[in-house]
Amino acid sequence: MSAETAIRVEGFTKRYGKRVAADGLALEVKRGEIYGLVGADGAGKSSLMKAIAGVLSFDGGTVDVFGTRIDSARAAEQVKQRIGFLPQGLGLNLYPDLSIDENVDFFGRLRLVPADVLAERKRVLLGMTRLDAFRHRPMRQLSGGMKQKLGLVCTLIHEPDLVILDEPTTGVDPVSRRDFWAILGRLLEEKGVTALVSTAYLDEADRFHRVSLFHEGKVMGEGTPAELVAVVPGTLALFRAEPQAEALPRLKARFPQTEAMGTWLRVFAEGLDATAARAAVDACLDQPAHPVGSAVGRTSVRQTTVSEGDRRTEVRPTDTAIRLTDWFAREPELEDVFVAMLRQRGAKLESVFPEDGLTPHTSTAPAIEARELTRVFGDFRAADAVSFRVPQGEIFGLLGANGAGKTTVIKMLTGILKPSSGFGMVAGADMRTAGWAIKERIGYMSQAFSLYHDLSVVENIRLYAGIYGLDDRAARRRTDWVIGMAGLAGFENDAAGRLPMGLRQRLALGCALVHQPQVLFLDEPTSGVDPIGRRVFWDILFHLSRREGVAILVTTHYMGEAEHCDHLALMFAGKVVADASPEQMKQAVTAEAGQLLELRVDRPAPAQAALVDAGFASAVLHGRAVHLLSKAADADLARLPGILAAAGVQLQSVQPRPLSMEDVFVHQVSALEAAQRGTP
Known part of the structure; x- marks a missing residue:
């Protein structure tokens, strides 16, 4: 193992009972690089990362970290002080009842950081993450993005040589995701730290120096993002x-x-x-x-x-x-290539819709109508006068940062939560008084719980059919329809908890559709699902809306999915602050902030800092590139090389890019947060 190598893994194998989680994995991570493990839940990423961190035994192969072979608890202890590990899940390495200050102090003392050094590092890290204004707030009261930034601070407080971050941005809104990557990039640039990072978001792959694509416990490809994209031209x-x-x-x-x-x-x-x-x-x-x-x-x-x-x-x-x-x-993008590679291995993208002889939903009245919906918890307004309309047959996206109020709105519209004030109609029923009638007309797939994991596929479907009052004949017919629609043939008697994530989500969708509702509510339905599963899922939603006239309201943090929606409402601090189609939102941001430019540079972090100092406040890191918005593109193109050269950065290329919904979301939410703080 050379001095330039931080991690070397050969033939890594891990089993959980009869299930093989990792099957002969191999990779090599160089010092000072950000190495990405990209793949869906269950692909083997977490098992490998835990073994490298020295907290999980394994069944075969070798793992070497900084020249030490991790083959015993004693060997793991030799390198643990040089490692920072952030496990998967929002705030799982933190203590809910401790404040931000207390959490950081606890981890600093645990790592034997001297008091004066700890105080200075804490000041710098909390300032960089913009958590210093909330340092006395208990962790349990933080948003998902703030929890992850605090988790990163606690992971870095002892200045490790290697940071291992397991899906640090899953379930985190796009603004917090960009903040997280900017902070990590700056720290790695300044400290020369090595990072091993996993993600289910393939659009994050550009942020890595090199990437391994994981699928079902195997590595499907390895290299730089550009090298991987070239695999399938x-x-x-x-x-x-x-x-x-x-x-x-x-x-x-x-x-x-x-x-x-x-x-x-x-x-x-x-x-x-x-x-x-x-x-x-x-x-x-x-x-x-x-x-x-x-x-x-x-x-x-x-x-x-x-x-x-x-x-x-x-x-x-x-x-x-x-x-x-x-x-x-x-x-093409890396996700297109990854999907093509999965197809070459036999993965199917098509979904099947058995004929059921049912009449599509048609109505000229709104399928969902919210008027001034408000919900107050003590002195906190979780939803504040929220209003929007969803026609029958439309896919409507409800977007917003963690804690913006999206789930609260869904719970009020589905009758789970009583509004403090306001009015809502769903499928022609008044949400305040309809009771069971509203539940008969809607399907709801929640963020946390939709299935009984110990029951089989068929048992889950029949249970929901019984809850919704279907007779035996209708239940059998709709069970067959769900199995066909969700691609579950051959899995009928398997326990739901043992299904791959993509199939499990489609089963949950089928259970929400078993009674053929007019309106479907989906709260973060594809978090952690692989690209194939996500695409099939959205293909199903498109069919339901266009062919069967189902109105669909979906919340998501994955901005690529927002592009699928016919219409969007953006929430901020409990209010709807934008209500338009994706195209209209992009046009509005372009008119307000200008053309998106992508700059390829040799040193992204110093480039981004220099551009912000030069007045380009929108400049953000995007992998090995920097993105910025320009109102005067021609004039700025002439200025940019000089600004970067003065900072010791070489500009390799610059080209315009179309705005994505992530760009729109980040621009609008960042502006609202700045206005809320009273900063320009």
Whole structure:
């Protein structure tokens, strides 16, 4: 093991009973780098990280940390003082009844940090994380993002050589996620610390020097993010096609990695450059050939049957014309490549919807209507005069930072929590007086609990069918429908708790749909789900909204999912502060703050600091790049090289990027937080 190597793992194997959690894993982490483990819950990331931290035994292979082989408790003790470990889960390494100050002091003393050194480090770290104003607040009263930042402070208080962070941003809102990465990047730059970080968010992979892609206990790929993206070449195309519901199945037959994202379609054309991708999409939609970027006229759709492997997809004949507009093409993202790699291993993206003979929900009245909904707990207003409307058949996203009031609003609308004031109608029923009537018309998939893990798949479905009053014949019919829809054939008698996360979430969705509700409430439904499972889940939601007329209200911290929604409401401090479509929100931010520029630089952390000092307050780290908003892009492009050169940073490239919903969320919430603090 060379002096430049911090961690070396070879043949790592870990079993829990008959289940193999990690199967012959190998990796090498260099000193001073941020190494990422990317994959869904259950992929083996946590088992490996705990073994490296010296807190978990394993069944095979070797683990070396700073030249010490971790093969006994005694060996683990030799390196523990050089390691900081943040386990998975919001605040699980903290003490709820202790204040921020007391938690930091406890960990400092536990690590034998001298009192004067501890006081200075605490001052710096709490200032950097913006926790200094809350240092006397008990941990249990902190938001999820604040808990994770406090957990990071406690992990770093003894200045370890290696920090091991297990999914530190899962369940954390985008603003807190960016804060977390900025703080970590700055500390690693200044201290030369090595970091091993796991995540279920593939959009975070750009923040790592190198990455291992985990799936079902194995490493599917390893390298820099750019090297991994190059493994499966192709083009990512974004465009609109009307009618969308007719275009989507045609495109999926030719391009399995096709998603509906609000009014847009997102297609990964594997193996094709931008020109060939456009021609293939045109041909798929029975369009004549057009130059890239040109307008497209109306044509009719012919009947066709397309084969992919052992799957045949028939597109039924229709006279509906399809119009394609607003074409954009760019290089694929790591998630597109990861999904393609999983497909090569046999993973399926399609979902099946058995015919049930039920009439789709149609109504001109709003499916959900909130008017001035307010909920007060003591002197705290968790929801403050919240108002919005959701038509039947729409996917509506409720966004907001941790503690913004989203779950409180859902609990009031579903009748779980009584509002302090205000009014709400759900599926034609008054939420204040409807009682059981409102529960018959809605499905609810909660953030924490939706299934009985000791019951089998069929037992869970039949239990919910009984709760909702279905007779035996209807229960059997809907059970068959749920199993088909969720892809659970062959798992009928398996305990729910033993299912992979993606299947478990689809079972929970099926249980919420067993009585064919008009309205579906989903609270953080895909947290920790792998990319395949997440895409299939959203494919199901699209079908439910477009084909069966179900109104869907969803909360999420994953901003890529916000792009799937037809309409969004952004909550801040219990209030709705924005209410528009994703496209309208992006246009508003562009008009207010300018064009998004991506700067590739050799030293991202000093570059970001220099840009903020130069007046670019929006500059944030984005992996090995810096993103900023510019109102005068041409003039700023001329200034940027000089600003960076003066800071000793080399500008490698700069190019405009389209705004994402994460950019919108961070801009708007950051501005609101600054206004609340009274800072410009």
